[in-house]
Amino acid sequence: MPQLNPDPWFLILSSTWLMYSIVLQPKISSYLSTNNPTNKNNKTTNTKPWTWPWT
Template identity: 75%
Template sequence: MPQLNLDPWLLILSSSWFIYILIIQPKISSYLSMNNPTNKNNKTPKTTPWIWPWA
């Protein structure tokens, strides 16, 4: 049964991972983010409690 033969699939899997790790990933990592992260505003907003009419 040919699907049980690991020789071609192992080569394909390992070569695709090497291509990804050595070629594609550094190119993708070199891009700069267009939206630089900003600090989150830690101030809590002033809220008024809801008054329930049946309480």
């Protein structure tokens, strides 16, 4: 079975991932915009304790 021989395909696989990680990934990531952090309101809410009927 020629599919099980990794010699010709390993070089193709490694060169493809190398090209992706070095060349294409910075180009693709430059198009993605990240969400700018916003200030979160730290308003505390008043909570009332629950009154249990059996206590």
